[in-house]
Amino acid sequence: xxxxxxxxxxxxxxxxxxxxxxxxxxxxxxxxxxxxxxxxxxxxxxxxxxxxxxxxxxxxxxxxxxxxxxxxxxxxxxxxxxxxxxxxxxxxxxxxxxxxxxxxxxxxxxxxxxxxxxxxxxxxxxxxxxxxxxxxxxxxxxxxxxxxxxxxxxxxxxxxxxxxxxxxxxxxxxxxxxxxxxxxxxxxxxxxxxxxxxxxxxxxxxxxxxxxxxxxxxxxxxxxxxxxxxxxxxxxxxxxxxxxxxxxxxxxxxxxxxxxxxxxxxxxxxxxxxxxxxxxxxxxxxxxxxxxxxxxxxxxxxxxxxxxxxxxxxxxxxxxxxxxxxxxxxxxxxxxxxxxxxxxxxxxxxxxxxxxxxxxxxx
Numbered sequence: 573x574x575x576x577x578x579x580x581x582x583x584x585x586x587x588x589x590x591x592x593x594x595x596x597x598x599x600x601x602x603x604x605x606x607x608x609x610x611x612x613x614x615x616x617x618x619x620x621x622x623x624x625x626x627x628x629x630x631x632x633x634x635x636x637x638x639x640x641x642x643x644x645x646x647x648x649x650x651x652x653x654x655x656x657x658x659x660x661x662x663x664x665x666x667x668x669x670x671x672x673x674x675x676x677x678x679x680x681x682x683x684x685x686x687x688x689x690x691x692x693x694x695x696x697x698x699x700x701x702x703x704x705x706x707x708x709x710x711x712x713x714x715x716x717x718x719x720x721x722x723x724x725x726x727x728x729x730x731x732x733x734x735x736x737x738x739x740x741x742x743x744x745x746x747x748x749x750x751x752x753x754x755x756x757x758x759x760x761x762x763x764x765x766x767x768x769x770x771x772x773x774x775x776x777x778x779x780x781x782x783x784x785x786x787x788x789x790x791x792x793x794x795x796x797x798x799x800x801x802x803x804x805x806x807x808x809x810x811x812x813x814x815x816x817x818x819x820x821x822x823x824x825x826x827x828x829x830x831x832x833x834x835x836x837x838x839x840x841x842x843x844x845x846x847x848x849x850x851x852x853x854x855x856x857x858x859x860x861x862x863x864x865x866x867x868x869x870x871x872x873x874x875x876x877x878x879x880x881x882x883x884x885x886x887x888x889x890x891x892x893x894x895x896x897x898x899x900x901x902x903x904x905x906x907x908x909x910x911x912x913x914x915x916x917x918x919x920x921x922x923x924x925x926x927x928x929x930x931x932x933x934x935x
Contacts (some may be wrong), residue, residue: 575600579608583618599699602680605686617756623817630680630706631892632756633671634776635765636792637685637700637710638719639665640917642877649726657724662917663699666765666790668771669878669917673885673907675704676922679892684752686711686740693716709755716740719767729875729912741767746775753779761786761808761892763884766796774801781806786889790880791816805842809891812838817848828865831856835863845897845906848927849883857901866901869909869934878917882907886927898932906930 573581578598582589591609601868606805612618643657663672671681683705687693689712696718701707719741723734749756756762762780764787766773780787786808791797794815804810814825820841821834825848835846835858845859854867886907890900906927910919 576608576612579605580612587877593786613754616754616759618758626660628758630682631671631674631761631763631888632682632684632759633674633763634684634756634768635667635763635790636665636719636741636767637663637668637683637687637696638665638721638738639696641720641722642875642915643722643724644725644729644875644915645727647727648695649732650722655724660915663696663778664878664917665696665719666767666881668696668700668705668762669881670763670765670790670885671702671705672700672703672918673882673888673922674922676918677863677885677889677924677927679889680706680900682706682709682755684709684756686713686716686744688712688716688718688740689714690718691719696825703748709752711744713743716743717760723877725877727874731876738767742769744768744772749775756780757783757785757836757934759785761788761888762787763790764889765790766792766799766820767877770799773799777801777804777806788884790884791820803842804838807843809845809847809888810843811849811880811887813849813851813880828856832858845891847887847897847901849880855883855905857897859897862897864898866898866905869905869930871909871912873912875915876912879908879911880910881917882919882922889924902931902935903927906934 575598581593582597591602591605613867614865631847639795640662643659646656667685668683671683674681687696687710693712697707697710717728721736722912762785764776788809789807791812797816797819812820817834818825821837823834825831825834831848838846848856852868856865857863883904887900887904890903906921910921
């Protein structure tokens with residue numbers, strides 16, 4: 573066993589071992605041991621104080637963590653008038669929801685986001701941590717307000733209008749991301765939403781590509797999709813909805829055939845796989861090996877909020893278990909169906925056995 577492997581072995585046995593102890597165990601000077609540890613940290617094999625060892629299954633989820641406020645109308649919506657509603661508040665944010673979904677599916681997930689030092693921010697961190705997500709790398713910004721996403725739903729659970737106060741994410745800089753790089757590089761994959769600034773998105777795509785870390789991207793909205801750089805080399809998967817795909821492919825999508833053309837245009841920018849979500853029309857998936865259209869799994873729609881993140885997390889769960897893109901999309905549709913059945917942004921029924929069971933039922 574070489575010296576580096578020996579050092580890693582002893583750190584695994586005791587993450588709080590001192591450099592002096594390591595030095596006597598492996599027969600090197602303390603400065604030489606420090607040099608090995610610095611190299612291991614730079615490569616992401618170990619991270620942080622106490623030599624926290626890399627978890628091979630971890631996925632780093634970078635982007636939004638905010639409160640979701642949903643106002644559901646009791647009667648048909650009347651614009652420019654007072655509407656009686658029932659208001660609920662849950663933890664939300666694309667990256668945060670994705671991280672919790674993955675944790676429920678049994679994958680180790682970490683969240684990299686920012687919240688304000690306020691009641692909402694503390695609540696998000698506490699709730700997210702209670703669901704098994706590592707929130708130790710979330711920035712708490714003392715002078716900022718935690719992001720909020722407020723949506724008005726009609727009696728059928730469809731979103732009429734949404735309002736997002738996400739100014740806090742503009743405070744994230746590339747130097748802040750750089751400081752977290754040893755944690756990011758220690759991950760098996762990265763999930764990124766486009767709530768963070770454009771320069772941070774560019775930086776992460778480039779760094780992950782250079783380090784051969786698979787990166788999965790949710791463009792979030794047609795406006796935020798424009799933040800993505802033209803070249804998307806190294807991006808393993810992009811999951812736009814119809815409007816976002818139109819922006820990225822620079823074509824109008826009026827049919828399933830148009831989806832194929834849009835995917836081809838997006839893939840020319842360097843993306844490996846593309847899945848266009850089409851709401852109640854299902855999804856269109858594309859890679860160099862396979863492509864096609866899948867309809868939704870028929871289910872009662874209580875609330876559409878969170879269904880997109882459920883689809884993405886279950887599809888990526890499939891890809892990380894080396895399923896085909898077709899099979900991954902089936903898992904995604906199963907996860908979305910479960911989430912549509914609940915008022916919450918995340919279904920408490922989300923478990924691997926449940927989504928596989930649903931796929932079998934609808935196959």
